[in-house]
Structure formats: structure tokens, C-alpha cells
């Protein structure tokens with residue numbers, strides 16, 4: 001359903017130089033599957049999600065959704081085509097209530113559904129529907145609200161960027177269950193979860209390891225486990241000893 005062909009992306013480092021963030025990514029995502037993207041901090045996971053969503057512009061390569069090239073489409077146009085992205089750090093909108101936000105996400109939904117989805121992510125609707133989406137909400141609360149919003153939108157492709165970030169251990173289990181029931185084995189849908197979480201990785205159909213802007217490996221969780229553990233630990237150890245195994249341009 002989604003195909004990335006030789007995706008390159010660069011960002012200015014502020015000194016008039018460009019830094020390559022994504023270096024020739026080739027990936028294909030099928031319907032009915034749940035994918036994890038993992039790898040070291042700064043490897044390019046969020047950047048790749050933003051390129052798929054159209055928030056960041058790639059410099060080379062093609063993005064196909066159901067065979068249609070979408071690389072020139074805006075964020076709004078891609079959203080209309082059925083791509084949704086839940087931010088690693090969701091934006092806050094002072095002056096907008098949670099109910100307003102859910103209404104923007106799914107204007108056709110009934111008030112009952114707002115309540116159901118908030119309950120699903122472990123928030124009591126009576127306490128939250130009329131609350132402001134501003135800085136008064138905790139990090140974990142805002143992540144859960146964003147998850148409710150994404151699930152309500154019910155898109156063909158959903159990208160969750162570190163759904164576990166800032167969320168308590170009890171709620172993580174609940175959120176994992178929601179992603180599984182809403183996306184995994186649903187033949188019409190695809191979910192990509194960017195994660196470092198040891199509970200999420202094993203339940204995904206496929207794990208992709210992104211490192212220094214390239215795909216360092218992909219496979220089933222058991223195939224990839226050694227790569228995640230050994231390779232990353234080895235590189236970190238080498239760096240700490242001053243033996244830099246690679247350099248970011």
C-alpha cells in the first residue's frame with residue numbers, strides 16, 4: 001500500500017550546510033500488517049514519518065500510496081488520502097477543547113463516540129471533553145488524546161510516533177491493545193509504530209531498524225532481535241571508547 005523508493009532528505013544545520021538525514025530509503029508496507037520502526041536516537045525515524053506525511057520534503061526519491069505517486073502532495077492532501085500521523089510530541093492548541101479537537105478529527109462522529117474513544121485510551125470523558133488542549137495537560141494525557149483522535153479518524157495508514165513516550169506502564173498495555181485490535185490483521189489497514197518499547201516490538205509483524213538514515217535491518221521481531229541488541233550496544237561502546245565507527249556528515 002505504501003512504497004518508498006530511494007528516499008533522501010536533508011536539513012540545513014544552520015551554518016549554511018545541509019546534513020543528510022535520510023540516505024536512500026527503500027521500504028514497502030503492506031495492508032493488514034503492523035510494522036515497527038526502531039533504532040538509535042537520531043537515526044531518522046521521526047524524519048521518515050514526517051516525509052511520509054509531507055511535513056518534511058524529501059530531496060530525492062518517490063513515495064507511492066496504492067501505486068499513486070504522492071510525493072508532491074501537501075499534508076492535507078495526504079491526510080485526505082488516508083494517512084494519519086500521531087506526533088512524538090503532540091502540538092498543544094490553547095483555546096481549543098478536547099471535544100473541538102475530536103470534532104475536527106472526525107466531524108461525522110457522534111458525541112457517544114468521543115466518549116468511547118476517550119474511555120478506550122483510559123481518560124474519563126466527563127473530566128476531559130471540555131478541557132483546554134493547552135499546557136495544562138500532562139505529557140501522557142496529551143499522547144492519549146492524540147491516540148484517541150487518530151483511532152477515531154480510522155485511516156488506512158496510521159503512523160504512531162513513540163506512543164509509549166510519557167505514558168504510564170498500565171496505559172501502555174492498553175494502547176498496545178488498541179493498536180492491535182484497530183490495525184493488526186485488519187486487511188484494509190496498515191500501522192507503523194515508531195518505538196523503542198520492548199513490549200511493542202514483539203507484537204509487530206515486521207521490525208525495521210533505521211540507523212544513521214539508512215535501513216540497517218528488517219525482519220520479524222525474532223529475526224531482528226540480535227541486531228537490535230548486539231549491533232547497537234557495540235556501536236555505543238565503541239563510541240564511548242573514542243573509536244567512532246561512523247561519522248555523520
Ligand SMILES: Nc1ncnc2c1ncn2[C@@H]1O[C@H](COP(=O)(O)OP(=O)(O)OP(=O)(O)O)[C@@H](O)[C@H]1O
Pocket residue numbers: 011012013021039040041042043044045046047048088
Ligand atoms: N527540524 C530539524 N532541524 C535540524 N535537525 C533536525 C530536524 N529534524 C531532525 N533533525 C536531525 O535529524 C536527525 C534525525 O532525527 P529524527 O528525529 O528523525 O531521529 P529519530 O530516529 O526519530 O530519533 P529519536 O529516537 O531520538 O526520536 C537528528 O540528528 C536530528 O537532530
